[in-house]
Amino acid sequence: MPPPRVRFAPSPTGYLHVGGARTALFNWLYARHTGGTFVLRIEDTDRERSTDAHTKVILDGLGWLGIQWDEGPFFQGAYGPRHKADAERLVEGSAAYRCFCTREELDAQRREAERAGLTFRYDRRCQSLPPEEVERRRAAGVPSTIRFLVGDEEIAWDDAVHGRISFQGRDLDDFVILRSDDTAIYNLAVVSDDIAMAITHVIRGDDHISNTPKQIALYRALGHEIPVFAHVPMILGPDGKKLSKRHGATAVGDYQDQGILAPAMRNFLALLGWSPGGDREILAEEEMIALFTLEGIQKKAAVFDATKLEWMNGEYLSARPADELLPAVTRRLEQMGVDWGGRDLRPLIESVKTRSRTILHVAERVAVRLEPSRSTLDEKGEALIRKMGPAFATNLERAADALEPLRNGEWTAEQLLASLKDAAESHGLKLGDAMQPIRVALTGSTVSEPVNELLEVVGPDRSLARMREVAERVRGAGSAR
Ligand code: GLU
Numbered sequence: 001m002p003p004p005r006v007r008f009a010p011s012p013t014g015y016l017h018v019g020g021a022r023t024a025l026f027n028w029l030y031a032r033h034t035g036g037t038f039v040l041r042i043e044d045t046d047r048e049r050s051t052d053a054h055t056k057v058i059l060d061g062l063g064w065l066g067i068q069w070d071e072g073p074f075f076q077g078a079y080g081p082r083h084k085a086d087a088e089r090l091v092e093g094s095a096a097y098r099c100f101c102t103r104e105e106l107d108a109q110r111r112e113a114e115r116a117g118l119t120f121r122y123d124r125r126c127q128s129l130p131p132e133e134v135e136r137r138r139a140a141g142v143p144s145t146i147r148f149l150v151g152d153e154e155i156a157w158d159d160a161v162h163g164r165i166s167f168q169g170r171d172l173d174d175f176v177i178l179r180s181d182d183t184a185i186y187n188l189a190v191v192s193d194d195i196a197m198a199i200t201h202v203i204r205g206d207d208h209i210s211n212t213p214k215q216i217a218l219y220r221a222l223g224h225e226i227p228v229f230a231h232v233p234m235i236l237g238p239d240g241k242k243l244s245k246r247h248g249a250t251a252v253g254d255y256q257d258q259g260i261l262a263p264a265m266r267n268f269l270a271l272l273g274w275s276p277g278g279d280r281e282i283l284a285e286e287e288m289i290a291l292f293t294l295e296g297i298q299k300k301a302a303v304f305d306a307t308k309l310e311w312m313n314g315e316y317l318s319a320r321p322a323d324e325l326l327p328a329v330t331r332r333l334e335q336m337g338v339d340w341g342g343r344d345l346r347p348l349i350e351s352v353k354t355r356s357r358t359i360l361h362v363a364e365r366v367a368v369r370l371e372p373s374r375s376t377l378d379e380k381g382e383a384l385i386r387k388m389g390p391a392f393a394t395n396l397e398r399a400a401d402a403l404e405p406l407r408n409g410e411w412t413a414e415q416l417l418a419s420l421k422d423a424a425e426s427h428g429l430k431l432g433d434a435m436q437p438i439r440v441a442l443t444g445s446t447v448s449e450p451v452n453e454l455l456e457v458v459g460p461d462r463s464l465a466r467m468r469e470v471a472e473r474v475r476g477a478g479s480a481r
Contacts, residue, residue: 008038012054015251258360369457
């Protein structure tokens, strides 16, 4: 068996949807797993809705995700002459016929069927036109389409995901394959291109299942072996409805903008409808490639869980060296108008990346450590202030007093911890009661890196000023806002 040839065939009529990206990823993983070839074909035949800008967004999105194609991008619009020739070949072999019915005539036939309570099916009136009549009308310039003559027999295939699927030929209408302006309808264009590009496996969304019998009929009529079809499950929102903008971002580019890392996004997308077996979720690229099979694709719809994506991104963030995150974080800080005065941000990134969910979150937390006044008090911080009462401000001031002597030169995590322990002990406080108010004063929250590390990165001047300021404010107002 020659190695497989697969393709991703997006229509450039919109942004790169997460569903499209997932289809591209499955094709790419399959090609890499099998040593096959991944072809990219842009299906730009809908001239009104296809734009170069959309094509660029799709190519950029694939590039960002690290999905490299081996051949292409090919543009379907360039293959019009082949599509037309294939349609004409089918007419010559009597597998298709010229139809001269106008839109008005077809609408009238449709209305009639509806009145009679029947499903409209083209009644093949043009199929029985004598060849001389067809020629006469063509010579006279009467517009015509080409319709495919669908046989009555069953059309079935063994779908690599869903198993056996079958349709009755008699339930399919004689569908149009070539418009009167000689452009191909989707089903013909796809089959003509897949044959020309020697595609062996068609891996695509299961919204295309209803097109497949028509495409199989075309393959047969054109004298070609049918490829393997693998229809991958739909992606649903958490409410069980088809994923849409109502559920939040659906464009891959939005996740890039939200500070999701490309390898995390790719890992997350891979698990939408595919399981490597077991309960492993974090998979490096090589592992995904090694484990990917069509058998591992699930039949049931996948659910897009944005919380899980953030969790996964957090896992990737903490595993990345600060160096690698630096460019994206500084870009974000610039957008936020934060001035870091040439300071090396890597230690700050290093200390916040573990508890962060996205690059934006990392940048926000770095910004707060550069300028503690940017912090906002969260629920947990507020609850702590309420719970501790006056002790919150007192402990904060005591801690500031204890740390004051370290201002010159000894402001290190180690020394800070030692001084805080001493202070807690001499005032008879639990270490936590001495430390939590510092955390809340500097970050607005009770969750952060260890307090001594936090103090070290914020630095003596900003830490001490902020601690005293918050203590004063809480004492005055009963709140740190
Ligand atoms: N252009 C089609 C789409 O975007 C591709 C269908 C296919 O993969 O066959 O849905």
